[in-house]
Amino acid sequence: MTRILSNEDIEQFLSIESCIEDLEQSYRDLHEGSAVTRQRSDTLVPTSGDRIYGLKTMDGIAPRMGMSAVRINSDIVSWPLIAGTRRRVKIPAAPNERYTGLVLVFSTETGEPLAIMPDGVIQRMRVGATSALGAKYMARESAKTVAVLGSGWQAGAQVMAICAVREITEVRCYSPNAERRAAFVAEMQGRVQATLVDCSSPEQAVRDAEIVLCATNAIEPVFLPQWTQPGQHLGSIKMSELAPAVLKEAHQVAVHLGHSKPLLVKAQGLEVPDHSAGLGWQMADAYDFKACPTLPQLVMGEVQGRSSDTDVTCFVNDLGLGLQFAVVAARCVTIANAENIGHQLPTDWFTEDVHP
Amino acid sequence: MTRILSNEDIEQFLSIESCIEDLEQSYRDLHEGSAVTRQRSDTLVPTSGDRIYGLKTMDGIAPRMGMSAVRINSDIVSWPLIAGTRRRVKIPAAPNERYTGLVLVFSTETGEPLAIMPDGVIQRMRVGATSALGAKYMARESAKTVAVLGSGWQAGAQVMAICAVREITEVRCYSPNAERRAAFVAEMQGRVQATLVDCSSPEQAVRDAEIVLCATNAIEPVFLPQWTQPGQHLGSIKMSELAPAVLKEAHQVAVHLGHSKPLLVKAQGLEVPDHSAGLGWQMADAYDFKACPTLPQLVMGEVQGRSSDTDVTCFVNDLGLGLQFAVVAARCVTIANAENIGHQLPTDWFTEDVHP
Structure with missing residues (x-):
């Protein structure tokens, strides 16, 4: 099954202590070259109302945890003046005034998608x-x-x-x-x-x-x-x-x-x-x-x-890494699997029998 | 709602003629600079049994269709000798001997995830x-x-x-x-x-x-x-x-x-x-x-x-483009919406109310 987690789920079970510990280990792995991370990319086009649509992605693999992740942000952005300072503001333009940020987690043993979750709490x-x-x-x-x-x-x-x-x-x-x-x-x-x-x-x-x-x-x-x-x-x-x-x-x-x-x-x-x-x-x-x-x-x-x-x-703390999302989301998957948290969907919905 | 499509769904309704037409238009848009595509990346680590785990991603935005896409392959790969030729072989290591390739489609107006589908037929x-x-x-x-x-x-x-x-x-x-x-x-x-x-x-x-x-x-x-x-x-x-x-x-x-x-x-x-x-x-x-x-x-x-x-x-035909997946998957979403094909899940499952 592929697990769908919410920010509320993750907020419940993810501790800052485990994040600090997992990230610290991931920097050792990155430094030794066993863990890898793909540079963030921002792909941008104009969209309605002087806004910009941005598709931001980054990838990482945490072999120690047997998982990889892709983090995706699909953003509507503007730059209004707020209190005299020009700020970059993401507009919650998705239904119910929401933002779109996702982390997809995969197994490095089977390739299968283990979970899909929002990126906010992570x-x-x-x-x-x-x-x-x-x-x-x-x-x-x-x-x-x-x-x-x-x-x-x-x-x-x-x-x-x-x-x-x-x-x-x-x-x-x-x-x-x-x-x-x-x-x-x-x-x-x-x-x-x-x-x-x-x-x-x-x-x-x-x-x-x-x-x-x-x-x-x-x-x-x-x-x-x-x-x-x-x-x-x-x-x-x-x-x-x-x-x-x-x-x-x-x-x-x-x-x-x-x-x-x-x-x-x-x-x-x-x-x-x-x-x-x-x-x-x-x-x-x-x-x-x-x-x-x-x-x-x-x-x-x-x-x-x-x-x-x-x-x-x-x-x-200059730039997020795909690897950070991989290790923190991998921890989320491990906990959610152990405690059976979130929605579950058939893995077959997110895999295929044809050679892509 | 966020739509989940299968290869069988897509095979049913997607015509090669529309693909040729949509791609042809996308090359004009790319050439004029209105459509954009992010270079494919391959992130690789060793995994069990002399295999390699590869996370491959590419992104594209097709403003004319109001959609963007991320294509993700989560592959287990080996290089056996087959009939005297060394070939790169993807191993269907996901449950039920399946491969993992996905296209996620987003709206450039709202940012929301419109659909998730396998990448095979596309x-x-x-x-x-x-x-x-x-x-x-x-x-x-x-x-x-x-x-x-x-x-x-x-x-x-x-x-x-x-x-x-x-x-x-x-x-x-x-x-x-x-x-x-x-x-x-x-x-x-x-x-x-x-x-x-x-x-x-x-x-x-x-x-x-x-x-x-x-x-x-x-x-x-x-x-x-x-x-x-x-x-x-x-x-x-x-x-x-x-x-x-x-x-x-x-x-x-x-x-x-x-x-x-x-x-x-x-x-x-x-x-x-x-x-x-x-x-x-x-x-x-x-x-x-x-x-x-x-x-x-x-x-x-x-x-x-x-x-x-x-x-x-x-x-x-040297290298796939994120933009190709964006335009062909956008066509799939348009048809699937019109004919109400596939599973539908609450968009809220894939969006969030916190600023990511």
């Missing part, structure tokens, strides 16, 4: 877990206070994940929308042991914070040079969140995989902002991310995250 | 239709006799497709296995108006044939230089089927899109034959395919297929 967990691994290898062991800039879906995963790799006692949150921020603080207070603090300015949040995690969808810097303090670890989920001067003055800057930009294939004449990938690629010109050590190198001990307690360290 | 039809378009623009208008080398699944589509673009009266078939050849001749006789002829040698089949179509899975030449005759049009579905000398002596050689090789991502140390893609890439060194005109150029009239009735012309 995406959130893998981003959080990756940032937490950056912090695990770069932040001070003793770090107890965290500032989170952002109060969205991704920010929540950052909070859960950082609390899994350090003994955090206080999480300060700032984002421009006071109402959403308060709701975020209330929600996250129920998820972690640390005390959540609602901050009305970014300065209040970051002052004396030992770890600062940016988790916004802004495509301009949200963490400014004058806020940097000795010993801090700074994390971002986009290249653009940390101002270039912050990166240039840091003692160590590491990136996720230091991959090249996504493969971009677009209709002739289509004007897409340089930061079309939503990751702030314009920053790639302002800072030499290619020269940075990568998370697999940190995990393998090839480079040290920091050399003293006063170093300022940065981890830029 | 793959066969798009290969046949592409070769037929090559013949339409390169073979003599008056051509009436065809030789087909091969008696497999792909050979059948070649027969149907060539009969749709020329007034063919005779189709001669050769393949090494007499029993399978006889069955093929009998089956195809029921599908086309032309007379099918069972030939016990390749020489018998190709002699005086105005069009020769190779449709084998051999990765060494099956059409030899001494068989070439003035005025012939030669088609192949792999770079390796026509001997290099045949290509070098031909007056015009065109290729499908003249794309570079597929993007190959493989586990460290994995030894895959050079012809791993199954298309005979070793031939790319023996002949300069990159200098050849492409099918879109033929369709747009930028180059002429032949300049005289005595020219020998070749069309090498």
